[in-house]
Amino acid sequence: MxxxxxxxxxxxxxxxxxxxxxxxxxxxxxxxxxxxxxxxxxxxxxxxxxxxxxxxxxxxxxxxxxxxxxxxxxxxxxxxxxxxxxxDAFLMHGAVVAQNGAAYLFTAPSGLGKTTHTRFWLEKYPEAFILNGDKPILRFQNGKLFACGTPWAGKEGQNRNVILPLRAVCVLFRGKENRIEPVRFDKIFPLLISQTYRPTGEAEMRKTLELIKKTGEGVRFYAMFCNLDPDAARVAKEGMDQDEPN
Amino acid sequence: MKLRYQFVVMDMGGDYSAVPVGEDAKKFHGMLKLNETSADILEQLKEDTTPMKIHLHLKEKYPDSTDEEIAEHLVKFLNKLNHEGLLEHITDAERRIFIL
Incomplete structure (x- = not known):
């Protein structure tokens, strides 16, 4: 076809x-x-x-x-x-939640609760939706990073054909209590690399690393320690929004 | 000795990342986070070399470091690479630097 x-x-x-x-x-x-x-x-x-x-x-x-x-x-x-x-577009494994015109990427090794956490967002914030539940494309345009919906979206297949500016990248960890904290790029880039699609060729891999490096210049990163309490959605959102520059 | 796979090494803003490329390299699922000296050692290992040659290269590049400091860092890093299965063409003489 x-x-x-x-x-x-x-x-x-x-x-x-x-x-x-x-x-x-x-x-x-x-x-x-x-x-x-x-x-x-x-x-x-x-x-x-x-x-x-x-x-x-x-x-x-x-x-x-x-x-x-x-x-x-x-x-x-x-x-x-x-x-x-x-x-300037690449695949980063993770779930992108969209709300009020902004996108938040949650990434974590498989089985660490991305789906559960994003479900809490949908329950807490009725206007939120999943832009892509598993394999979004991130693309730089005019110096800004955007999260792009794609139909390749993992087991649940949650996706929407929209492109929104990426406000933050949040790495999920299991924790006893819900808390979120900013993380420096130099602490987090190995994990970002591990979550990014790796091309086979040298030039393509170099380009991929350049794009990951560029995310460190324009996006904020967070580590979220969360339990299975639905309040994790509020903690995550408020934590990521409070640093938003006016 | 030399690296088993081809690596792309990039300065990520102070620290370096090293990611293997090529179809064969997919057997190694990880990546390496390196400081500048280790990234330099990795560059040297792209071609067949010896710990002694790398030591001399580092000595020239970092003249303020003592032989002991260079040797300690070099042996530690080569052990790490060997532990991850990332080295090949290791001679019997070179094998002695690895901790069993």
Missing amino acids: NFSISLAGVNIEIHSIHAAVYDLCRDYLTDRSPDFSVATTQEDIAFERKKSNEEAAHEGRPAVDFPDDYLETLAVYRKICEKLLPY
Whole structure:
């Protein structure tokens, strides 16, 4: 299938084998002429299967036999992420919550409660929504960093096709009490690197590191220690908003 | 000895990050956070070299440091790299600097 989507303000033509890719991208379709195109092959799908099995082995869990059409969606996103780098855009794993025109990125190793924490936000603040629950694109434009919705959004698939300025990045840790504190970039960049999509090539990796470094110049970082109390949402939001420059 | 993988090393504003690249490097899932001296050592290890050659390079670059200070830092860092499985082409003589 051939179709085009607009992602992070970039128009991308996709040539896919399976309809599942089109179905996933339905909310992001565009008629505009593409800035670049990606095409998948059966080899790309086999590569995703191999990678998925390797990751399962690395994490000590049984391999899952994913269907080809799902694996193709991963292959397409991998190709897109590699080609988005020249547009100053990169994938950082995490959940982005949007509220009142600003985006907050919560990142943490898998299983540390991103989904639970963002659910508390939705319960506490009815106007909030999940821009992307797992694999948002971050893009620099005119010196500002934006969080961009994408249809690739993890198990829950929560996403919305909007682009909003990123106000803060918050790393979640388990804690006995809910508290949040600012963190310096030099303390946090290893974790940011570990949460960012790593391209295979040297030039692409260099560009990715440059973009991560640039986040340290314009975004504030926080460490949030939280328990399973829904009040964690209020503590996080108030902590991140009180430092907002007027 | 030399690095098993190709690394991209970048100054992140005082501290350095080193991330392996290439398909083979994905076996190493982590990244390294380094100070300037360790980043320099990593650069030296991109080509086959010896601890002695690296020591001499560091001595030239940091003339105010004593041999003992350089050796201590170098051995400690090489041990860390070896522990992470990031070194290859280690000769029997070089292996002696690693703590078993």
